[in-house]
Amino acid sequence: MATKTIEIRAKYNSGTTTVNALITHPMESGHRINSKTGDTIPPHFIQKVTCRYKETVLLAAQWGIGMPMNPYLSFSFEGGKKGEHVVLKWTDNKGNNDFAKAVIK
Amino acid sequence: MKNISQRRRAILKGALAMGAIGTIGTGLAYSSPAESAAWPKEAFNASTVDEALLKLMGDNSVISGADDLMIEAPTIAENGIAHITIHSRLPDTESMSIFIPGNRSPLVAHFKLHKKVTKSITTRIQIENSGKIVVIASAGDRLYSSTKKIRTTAARQE
Numbered sequence: 675m676a677t678k679t680i681e682i683r684a685k686y687n688s689g690t691t692t693v694n695a696l697i698t699h700p701m702e703s704g705h706r707i708n709s710k711t712g713d714t715i716p717p718h719f720i721q722k723v724t725c726r727y728k729e730t731v732l733l734a735a736q737w738g739i740g741m742p743m744n745p746y747l748s749f750s751f752e753g754g755k756k757g758e759h760v761v762l763k764w765t766d767n768k769g770n771n772d773f774a775k776a777v778i779k
Numbered sequence: 780m781k782n783i784s785q786r787r788r789a790i791l792k793g794a795l796a797m798g799a800i801g802t803i804g805t806g807l808a809y810s811s812p813a814e815s816a817a818w819p820k821e822a823f824n825a826s827t828v829d830e831a832l833l834k835l836m837g838d839n840s841v842i843s844g845a846d847d848l849m850i851e852a853p854t855i856a857e858n859g860i861a862h863i864t865i866h867s868r869l870p871d872t873e874s875m876s877i878f879i880p881g882n883r884s885p886l887v888a889h890f891k892l893h894k895k896v897t898k899s900i901t902t903r904i905q906i907e908n909s910g911k912i913v914v915i916a917s918a919g920d921r922l923y924s925s926t927k928k929i930r931t932t933a934a935r936q937e
Binding site: 738752 | 823886895905
């Protein structure tokens with residue numbers, strides 16, 4: 675992926691780290707119809723999202739077509755330290771993927 | 780007549796494209812060991828919450844109205860989109876899933892959580908028809924559910 679699709683931030687505050695992520699993705703359901711051509715717009719959506727801290731998979735998500743365009747996700751975990759990293763990765767139904775690393779602030 | 784045949788063609792094309800993508804998707808899921816589990820296609824294709832839950836968790840006997848499972852969501856989803864927070868106080872919560880019974884694909888999202896994660900997730904979901912949101916958590920080998928009513932204004936353009 676040439677362009678950056680993930681905006682991720684991680685912030686530490688008194689014992690917990692909060693992760694906020696916004697992914698740029700069309701999340702096409704496969705049910706929409708192009709009004710000009712009458713063709714069905716093929717499905718194109720994120721199926722899997724994982725977020726890791728060191729070797730730990732904190733969160734493993736599986737998404738369907740009910741997730742809207744440019745999906746958003748936020749959660750917190752116990753621990754983390756300023757200067758360390760969390761990594762978020764997504765994979766869509768076409769096999770595209772992207773990942774981004776955030777420094778915990 | 781032209782309209783109908785055009786539409787038929789569109790539907791056929793869509794079906795073909797979906798089939799192709801489905802096959803590719805499955806192939807990839809099995810060939811990449813990096814990400815833990817394969818995407819549960821059958822659960823996402825299920826048309827009811829019960830069926831989706833059975834395919835997803837292998838069980839659909841649910842303890843409903845769990846007070847320790849909370850949903851924060853607006854009463855109206857503007858343009859079909861709602862910002863929601865789901866929160867579980869159930870001990871040993873391992874996963875939380877969001878279902879919208881009124882959607883064509885009721886299973887919206889499934890989140891597996893490490894024990895370090897505070898059992899609260901905020902996200903945005905798409906609501907096709909007014910009805911309810913169902914959140915199901917798995918905790919200590921049992922399933923718990925909680926629901927919240929939601930109304931939607933114009934959904935995403937068809």
